[in-house]
Amino acid sequence: MVSGTDPRIANLTELFSELPGLGPRSASRLVADLLTEHKDLALSLARSLEDTVSRIGRCRSCNTLCTQDICPICAKPDRDRSIICVVESSSDMAAIEESVSYTGSYFVLVGRVNPLKGVGPEDIGVDKLVARVISEKVCEVVLATSYTAEGEMTAHMIASVLKRKAPSVRVTRLSKGLSAGVEVEYTDPATLTAAVLGRR
Amino acid sequence: MVSGTDPRIANLTELFSELPGLGPRSASRLVADLLTEHKDLALSLARSLEDTVSRIGRCRSCNTLCTQDICPICAKPDRDRSIICVVESSSDMAAIEESVSYTGSYFVLVGRVNPLKGVGPEDIGVDKLVARVISEKVCEVVLATSYTAEGEMTAHMIASVLKRKAPSVRVTRLSKGLSAGVEVEYTDPATLTAAVLGRR
Structure with missing residues (x-):
């Protein structure tokens, strides 16, 4: 003190x-x-x-943390709204934006599903995502949740909901593989397996 | 972001x-x-x-950071006001209070003197200290600045000002020596020298 x-x-x-x-x-x-x-x-x-x-509130369209009705990314006219990248948090969205590799739109979940704590798809905003996929005639949903147990479970649950409610939409995941600047020697076996299988 | x-x-x-x-x-x-x-x-x-x-301001009496006119320590009637412990900051005062080893009063400097930056005794509140030493007939001033170059210089300057303006007051320094829990092996030579010379 x-x-x-x-x-x-x-x-x-x-x-x-x-x-x-x-x-x-x-x-x-x-x-x-x-x-x-x-x-x-x-x-x-x-x-x-x-x-x-x-x-503070959430963007009416992409659900990111925002102090306005519509966030600046959704307000941009040049973003491709036929693709939605689904992330776990506004920070994940910011990280993808920083990589300057994506020009589509986003949807920010309110965290991840966690059955042990009773957090299901409806608690993290999946209904709002599905409504947007249907009303905006979205072609592709990229599930950009982390490759952790909770992140994988969340991706899996969203994929099943989409298969049921919007069967025509293409559902993808971010690719798994080596990190830039990290040596093969220090990469864990699960990631190496994914990198070998996903080689191109 | x-x-x-x-x-x-x-x-x-x-x-x-x-x-x-x-x-x-x-x-x-x-x-x-x-x-x-x-x-x-x-x-x-x-x-x-x-x-x-x-x-925020400073205690009228001891100069510590405070949101009232007089800080709670100066307001206590049982503190011995004939001794003043001079510290570099309110945090140092808090550290000495936590040790429960001192029952006198304090004076908190506004930092340390630094001739290179043009910070002299008048900039760190020494005039206010001297005025209190004289008006409250203080017997002892404990210079509790750190044993760093700036701390030592500050102590030295305050000691000379006191010698000139309040020659009867006893001026002391905190003792130098081993830290509790630190092994002799890991103690620096200057501290060991002080510990040997100050043995009792």
Whole structure:
């Protein structure tokens, strides 16, 4: 704690230490810094945080985190809306955008299905995805969930729902294989198997 | 960036990434988390930050960071005000308080002297310290600055000012020696020398 005792500083430090990735020590250093050297940054941060949280919602079309009705990507007229790339989060969408390899549209799930926690397809927004696939006459859905147990299960569930409700749509997955810059020696057997089978 | 494009989310992420200890990746994860799972925490944080920054000042008596006129430690009637422990920051004061080894009063400097950057004794609050030493008839001043080049220089400068303006006050330094739990083998030569000379 910065001052051990001032109640406002103690409360602020405690709130910072609840953020993921910050412990009591780093929160304390952060608060001391904000209250001495960076008061302007602290005020901007407080205002931006309050403003953003109060306006946060999801894009009407792609479901990404957004403070407007339609997100800037969906608002672009040059994106190919006959392809939808389905991702687990807005951060995954940002990562794919950064790769500058995709010009279609997106659909952002609210996390992944998790039967143990009772999270089914309806809880992560699959109904909204299916409605869009049907109403916008989508040709292809790329399931870009991670190759983890939950990600695979999510992809599998969405694929079955689409097969039932929109049987004409083509459903694909991102390819599996070696990472750029990673040596073969350090690649796990499951990924190597996929890379060998998917060779071209 | 959480969404790559929403201007409010991008701005919020940039502000977070300016905080010491947070990079763009961790800021992005933090923002995604605050905007989805922890909106209440985000709002509490925004309000606490704005409230604390708008009220922050320094204790009239000991100069520590404080949102009131007098800090809770100075307000305690049982602290011995004839001894002043001089520290470099409110965090140092908190660390000494946590050790529960000191019952006197404090004086918190605004950093350390740094002749290269033009930071002299008057810039770190030494005048205020001297005024208190004289007006409150203080017997002892413990210079609890760190044993770093800047900390030693700061202690030296304060000692000379006190010798000139309050010659009767006893000026001491925190003892130098082995750290608790650290093996002799891993202690640096300067500290070992101090520990040998200061043996008792």
